[in-house]
Amino acid sequence: MLDRHFEAAWAARTxxxxxxxxxxxxxxxxxxxxxxxxxxxxxxxxxxxxxxxEQTTEFMAEHLRLTLSPEKTAITHVDDGFDxxxxxxxxxxxxxxxxxxxxxxxxxxxxxxxxxxIKTLTSRSTxxxxxxxxxxxxxxILRGWTNYHRHNAAKRCFAYLSYYLWxxxxxWLRKKHPRLTxxxxxxxxxxxxxxxxxxTRLAWPSEVPVTRxxxxxxxxxxxxxxxxxxxxxxxxxxxxx
Numbered sequence: 001m002l003d004r005h006f007e008a009a010w011a012a013r014t015x016x017x018x019x020x021x022x023x024x025x026x027x028x029x030x031x032x033x034x035x036x037x038x039x040x041x042x043x044x045x046x047x048x049x050x051x052x053x054e055q056t057t058e059f060m061a062e063h064l065r066l067t068l069s070p071e072k073t074a075i076t077h078v079d080d081g082f083d084x085x086x087x088x089x090x091x092x093x094x095x096x097x098x099x100x101x102x103x104x105x106x107x108x109x110x111x112x113x114x115x116x117x118i119k120t121l122t123s124r125s126t127x128x129x130x131x132x133x134x135x136x137x138x139x140x141i142l143r144g145w146t147n148y149h150r151h152n153a154a155k156r157c158f159a160y161l162s163y164y165l166w167x168x169x170x171x172w173l174r175k176k177h178p179r180l181t182x183x184x185x186x187x188x189x190x191x192x193x194x195x196x197x198x199x200t201r202l203a204w205p206s207e208v209p210v211t212r213x214x215x216x217x218x219x220x221x222x223x224x225x226x227x228x229x230x231x232x233x234x235x236x237x238x239x240x241x
Contacts, residue, residue, distance in 0.1 A: 001063055001064060002031070002033070002038075002056075002059070002060065002064065003031070003033060005059060005063075006029075006030065006031040006040075007031075009029075010029075010030050013028075022043060022044075026044070026048075027042050027043060027044025027045070027048040027049075027052065028042075028043045028044070029041060029042040029043065029044070029052055034085060037072075037084060037085055039082065039084050040052060040053075040056065041078075046075065046077075049075050050075060053068075053073070053075060056068070078090070078091045078102070079091050079092075079100075083107045083109065086106065086107055086109075086110040086148065086149070087104045087105070087106070087107060087110075087149075087152060088104065088105040088106065088107040088108070089102060089103070089104050090102070090103055090105070091103070103153050104151075104152045104153065105152050105153050105154065105157065106149045106152055106154050106157050110145075110149070111157060111161070114141065114142075114145045114161070115161070115164060117141050118138065118141070118164065118165055118168055119168060121134065121137055121138055121141075122134070122138075122168040122169060122171065122172040123172075124175050126172070127172065127175050127176040130196075131173070131189045131190075131196045131197070132196040132197065132198045132200050134169070134172065135196055135200045135201070135202055136200060138165070138202065138203070139200075139202065139203040142165070142202070142203040142204075142205060143203045145205075146158060146161075146203070146205045146208040147208070150208050150209065150210055150211060151210070151211055151212065152210070153210075153212065154210055155210045157205075158205035158206050158208055158210070159205075159206045161205040161206075162204045162205045162206035162207075165202065165204070165205070169202070173185050173189060177189075
């Protein structure tokens, strides 16, 4: 119902009418939703974004008997960025002078969470595991997280995560074998090409290829538009998440 409400408001105005509305100081806006998370992209002022937020709150309370979460709801400029579904979305200058594009990065919270999972698995409480068992426990987490974020601007983030992973595994081995030197640990625990003795290799995040999103302009299909008429949302000035 919320989707239909916002799509009806968008479809009620033509492209030229929306252009005239913005020229006269009125906002244009559209909603993007995934499950119970959504963001409203507003091209207008902060005051207008607040008004749209209040209208959304009233509509949800009246028709859906739902309320917005105060902790997850904020109004921010797209140049300052916002978090959605584990992504940090922010507009930054591009190569051409005066041109700005939206970038997506892994959010700080998403990075902290995967680092915490690595830290938990490489704590002193898991030194009863073999290195091969540890790698088998880590790899699904690493593959899932990196595959989710591999279409972001995540190359530096992946490199840092690999660095963190390496030192956590090395410290774990030191705790597991406190009386052995590093050369002894290397000879006893690691195989060729830094695999376990059984041949299992860590899924290093830095080795995951990053494929950036390809800009397609107005050719992005939309389930809410007629075939061949789907148009991309215009560049927002303010975003309400």
